[in-house]
Amino acid sequence: MYNKQRLNKGTLFTKCFKRMTTLVVPLSIYSFIGLTDGEFLEMFLIMLAVFCVVLLLGTLIDLIKYLRTSYYIENNRFILKSGLFIKKEKDIQVSRIQSIDTSETLAHRFLNITKVTIQTPGKNILLDAISIEQLEEITKQLNLLNTTIEVKNEDELTTDALAEQARLSKKKDEGNLIYQLSLIDIIKLTVLNISVIRSFIAFLLAGSFISNILIDFAFEQTNNLLNTSVLLLILVILSTLAAIYLLGAIFVIFKQYQFSVFLTDKQLKIKRGLLETNSQTIVLENIQSLEEQQNWLMKWFGYTTLSLSIATDENEDEDDDKNEESGNGKVILFPLVKTDQLASLMTACFPNYLFEPADLITPKRSIRRFIQFRLLFWVIATLTMSILFWSYAWMIGLIFILLNLLFGYRSQRLNGYKLSDNELTIQVAQRFSVKKIYIPRGRILNLQIKQNPFLKKAGLAKAVFFSAQGQLSQDTELKFIEESNAFELFNWFKPEGSERNEY
Amino acid sequence: MIEEHPPLNKLDEAVIQYDKIDSLVIGIFYMIGCAGLVFLVYWFDWPIIFAILSVLITLLVFCVDYFVLPYLRYKSIRYEVHPTYLEILKGVFFRKREIIPIERVQQVSIEDGPLSRRHHVQIVEIQTAGTGHQVPLLLEEDAQALKAQIMDLIKEVQSDV
Numbered sequence: 001m002y003n004k005q006r007l008n009k010g011t012l013f014t015k016c017f018k019r020m021t022t023l024v025v026p027l028s029i030y031s032f033i034g035l036t037d038g039e040f041l042e043m044f045l046i047m048l049a050v051f052c053v054v055l056l057l058g059t060l061i062d063l064i065k066y067l068r069t070s071y072y073i074e075n076n077r078f079i080l081k082s083g084l085f086i087k088k089e090k091d092i093q094v095s096r097i098q099s100i101d102t103s104e105t106l107a108h109r110f111l112n113i114t115k116v117t118i119q120t121p122g123k124n125i126l127l128d129a130i131s132i133e134q135l136e137e138i139t140k141q142l143n144l145l146n147t148t149i150e151v152k153n154e155d156e157l158t159t160d161a162l163a164e165q166a167r168l169s170k171k172k173d174e175g176n177l178i179y180q181l182s183l184i185d186i187i188k189l190t191v192l193n194i195s196v197i198r199s200f201i202a203f204l205l206a207g208s209f210i211s212n213i214l215i216d217f218a219f220e221q222t223n224n225l226l227n228t229s230v231l232l233l234i235l236v237i238l239s240t241l242a243a244i245y246l247l248g249a250i251f252v253i254f255k256q257y258q259f260s261v262f263l264t265d266k267q268l269k270i271k272r273g274l275l276e277t278n279s280q281t282i283v284l285e286n287i288q289s290l291e292e293q294q295n296w297l298m299k300w301f302g303y304t305t306l307s308l309s310i311a312t313d314e315n316e317d318e319d320d321d322k323n324e325e326s327g328n329g330k331v332i333l334f335p336l337v338k339t340d341q342l343a344s345l346m347t348a349c350f351p352n353y354l355f356e357p358a359d360l361i362t363p364k365r366s367i368r369r370f371i372q373f374r375l376l377f378w379v380i381a382t383l384t385m386s387i388l389f390w391s392y393a394w395m396i397g398l399i400f401i402l403l404n405l406l407f408g409y410r411s412q413r414l415n416g417y418k419l420s421d422n423e424l425t426i427q428v429a430q431r432f433s434v435k436k437i438y439i440p441r442g443r444i445l446n447l448q449i450k451q452n453p454f455l456k457k458a459g460l461a462k463a464v465f466f467s468a469q470g471q472l473s474q475d476t477e478l479k480f481i482e483e484s485n486a487f488e489l490f491n492w493f494k495p496e497g498s499e500r501n502e503y
Numbered sequence: 504m505i506e507e508h509p510p511l512n513k514l515d516e517a518v519i520q521y522d523k524i525d526s527l528v529i530g531i532f533y534m535i536g537c538a539g540l541v542f543l544v545y546w547f548d549w550p551i552i553f554a555i556l557s558v559l560i561t562l563l564v565f566c567v568d569y570f571v572l573p574y575l576r577y578k579s580i581r582y583e584v585h586p587t588y589l590e591i592l593k594g595v596f597f598r599k600r601e602i603i604p605i606e607r608v609q610q611v612s613i614e615d616g617p618l619s620r621r622h623h624v625q626i627v628e629i630q631t632a633g634t635g636h637q638v639p640l641l642l643e644e645d646a647q648a649l650k651a652q653i654m655d656l657i658k659e660v661q662s663d664v
Binding site for chain 2: 311444445446447448449450451452453456461466468469470471472473483484486487490493494495
């Protein structure tokens, strides 16, 4: 039906480029280690030789892989044959293909080729580098066999001269543009994303740990020197923090540049990226659950974030090529959105969902149960560290103990759920954020109610819901809720059409 | 409350014997570990209290595992296949009651080992898209019946995940 085709020769270059970018940083670091020994040139040459050998070997392997990789369409199946020593054959039924996604790294863009992922609800096929003509041919052939596939309009895929025009027309071809991150939004995102702050704190703690413990231990004689240059140390730490933030921010800008979400009747399309562009299609009916997460900083400024879970049967062929966010089945749909705009966006995208707010039902007597074991851990750890290693460790320990107490209080105040006929809303407090999960009843894989004798005595129980995410599942646990609430959830979840044992 | 209206099917009393032999086999490994520790105490001249403690703890764990837990495990496991869902109740101390909708089940398999095969005891494993569940300590005929029952019900439903 469609003759055997090889990948574009450019695949050798894209892979070589990728290998180079991964190798350059560690090898440079190793060669610069030689600077301290005064043998920079010698070390640099050795590392350069290692670099070249690794690159050559890699390219040789890529060449064999390239020669042994082919794809074709036969009897309504798209078949990919590949493998270095063992030949693997992977085929997907054309009727099950849901979308053809493309992404391009800098190397791809330079050679005017593209990376293609052919998606089904289960297996995906990844073609590392094919020419635009090859992509056109595939989409044409697949379109003939399966008219429901969402593919790019051919106008987009022609010559460079038409590229700009195609880019302009792209938006209307791909559905309604419902969300777009501006550069200002991305910068806000880098500030409001609590993970940046968490890494700051971790760095600060590690920095103080290193300067106060390890250096003290290793170089007792330098104590005086350290004490006199506290200001310098603070300056160094602050500038390092600023550098880390700046690097993180640049990385986020490159990754999320022109982050746009398009909505069609059946699909959501996410496009993003500056140097490496990425396009991802999500079939609405395959969405397993939705998750709104808001950290305290976002709450303060009135922003929130929404992600969704999808199920995949397997990862793409090569780990490093899989989509970073969908690899674990979680896709960030709106990285930063105003809280008051979220409701309308969610309703537009997911009209079948109710998005009811959770009733906060965790009893007050649960507070100590949220914190008791962690508190014990931190008290023991703080005492041990203070007595054995560093007399000021109690200050850091105290921060963690207070955070832990706050977490217990927040969990009791903010955890809850809401049941509707076909949808469950669960709200769970985390250390720095609050998570709201919306799961349709039909998407829940299973429910567990847990109890031990102590909880039984207190009339409490735990309820855990599992829903599909990636190849595995995500579990959402409502801890230490009233027994009656746990069994309300239990009875609600029992599938219809069965005799019910009401509790 | 977790015990109210429990699933109907119980384990067969015959599995206690198998569970005890299983505990005995595990006990042998405990004892080998304990002997190793006693040897280390002797070799490095550590305080003798460590050797005494390790022997006492091993004996205690073995006795509980052999004389008490098989009965508790036997009593703790219940399961029932309803027309649209499977219900499992298990756990000796940490009790867990779970519901698995039949339409979510993707695979049912049966596991056994050399020892369990001799005693005609099997484990039924139920897989969904991302979670796995076990009904342990079933007699062979019960395990096969449970698998057949679930498989029959699966045929009637269709699901994409």
